[in-house]
Amino acid sequence: MKETFTTIYLVRHAQPNYENHNDCDRELTTKGLQDSQLISVFLKDKAIHSIYSSPYRRSIETIESFSKERQLSTTIDNLFRERKIDDVWIEDFNQFAQKQWLDFNYKLTNGESLNDVKHRMVNAINNVLDKEKGNNVVVGSHGTAISTLIHHYSKSFNYHHFEEIKTLMPFIAEFIFKDKTCLSIKVYNLFTGDVYDHPII
16 A cells, blocks of 8 residues: 655745734735745645645735645634744844743743644644645744744754744745654755755654
């Protein structure tokens, strides 16, 4: 019997307008909209069956052009949203992010820890795997959310690796599964063609 594999392409959104402090409604910049075309180029020869996305505007806008090209509707899933930092805007994101990567339970008063994010991302992926066995699937999401998922399957992925990709907007992380076992993870730099391979540990 032929083995069945499911491939999930997690798409980190393109450049957003950081002058808009509303996390849910933060739109892409003009550059971000242009760079989102890189998604279509990368996925042009992939037989994509379904598209899912975080409800956040920047994520939806990043995959919108591709979804229209393929004439596929996008299923919105709140579990794929970005990590909530707090109810207020913080200026020193780098210091905050480093604290979270050093302690996966660290969070601000009304925010999420990386463990919180990781658990809901794993649940979201498992839901997709239940529905999409054997399919190629695109999921629009966010840098930190995707990074916690990489860390879940590849424990060697740490703050240093997060630093390498945190300015890449967009990037694509390819996860290949057999049933619910992750077999491989590759992160693609859509600007240079570089590929980061993260071993399953």
